[in-house]
Amino acid sequence: MRGTNSEEARAIADEIEARAAMWLRRRYWDWNADCQTEFDVWLDESWAHRVAFWRLEAAWERTERLAALRPMKPEPSGTTQSNKNRPFLFGIVASAAAVIVLGFGAVWWQLQSNGKTYSTLVGGHKTITLADGSSVELNTDTVLRVAISPTQRAATLERGEAYFQIKHDATHPFVVSAAQHRVTDLGTKFLVRADADNLQVTLVEGLARVETSGEWLPRHTAVLVPGDVVVASPESMSLRREPTRKLVGELSWRQGVLVFNRTALADAAAEFNRYNRTKLIIADPVAAGRQRSVSPSAAPATTR
């Protein structure tokens, strides 16, 4: 290709990008094993094919966040005001947040009046199926209150850790609140871990939105895509992306094992101690700082 003149090179580049777009569109709309085989052959043909496809694919994956706007179409009259109050948020998100804040009073009242409470002891593990078909797995030492009604779906994680697989209903988003923050599902599997003030949300599949809600302003909002981890405390909110293999570690408790990847021994001990009343203490400070990677096959819960 490098030996051709510039008009030819231009035409070839354009053709490659057009093919890449065609593959991306077909994969989005209409895909099967035959397509996959044919696509793999095309992709393996040259680096030019690969980079063109990767680039379009990366841009298209970024646009997945736009789907977060789906359930909340802005009301033309209401957006201007919200925009003035929170200059950092653009119209649609600002108006959506307003809807949720208004709705939250009702949710709170409902949780107080007819919420159901589920809990596990230290070392415990429980899966519950909710009235709307969603399921929640509670990890060790967890308290969760849930209120499902035809109009609202809400849960409060009082403490501990829970893995949510939410049955998506665009008209009734599932709202999880924990440590003063809220997670709104947008069709989703996610992990929430909370202690007194801090919230950690790990998105495994789908889309979710996290809003912090302390007294400080401005309110922080983040829309998560799979692999995103949000850690929110009363002072801050940070978003990072994790590779899938790390998510496997964070979800390992669901299989009854703990997986550590380059974790300091002291941190690993702290993690074990979440599951046991008899606490592990690492006496040697040098050993405590050493990093280990372990994937035991025995469930820590067996020492229960």
Added chain:
Amino acid sequence: MADTPEIDREGERPHHQGADMTAPDVKAWFVREVLPMEAALMQFLHHNWRKSGDIADLRQDVYVRVCEAAQQKIPDPVKPFVFSIARNLLIDRLRREQVVPIEAVSDLDALGVAIDVPGPDRAVMARDELRRLQIALDRLPSRTREVVTMARIDGLTGREIAARLGISEPAVSQQLDTGMRALANLLYGEPADLRRGA
């Protein structure tokens, strides 16, 4: 300009990871490290190449060379590496086309390239990202935008969109392909001017 790319030190650059990268590794690295530089790269190419029709092809060639090299060794730091490849590519092209004397590129190194350094506040970045996506969407031609919105936000199939818009299915596909290509240009190739624009 603390971050000006150092261009002429190919052999001295530190590299980590001696092992060969697999295609998925190169892909993850390319999407994470190289694509975010596209706006700066496009600016560099536009400044240094007269025929704007060639830019998309040049960009693609830069990416190919970058990925081929990355397969052997992951370059670190990435930015000077990418710009040195871009510079060498332009020089090769000039030599081949013999249109402009080689001296014309002698000031390539002197050119400051505006690099968008991401700020530390991830929450603001996440908001910026949504805003940027919406700006990109708004800038698509209206028919293309309609099709992209129906496909991506409303989750409709090609057939459903064709029925709603009263156009043929191939026409819908054509619009979505156009939209995917335009979105990549808008999201990667254009400078992120949100902070100033907001």
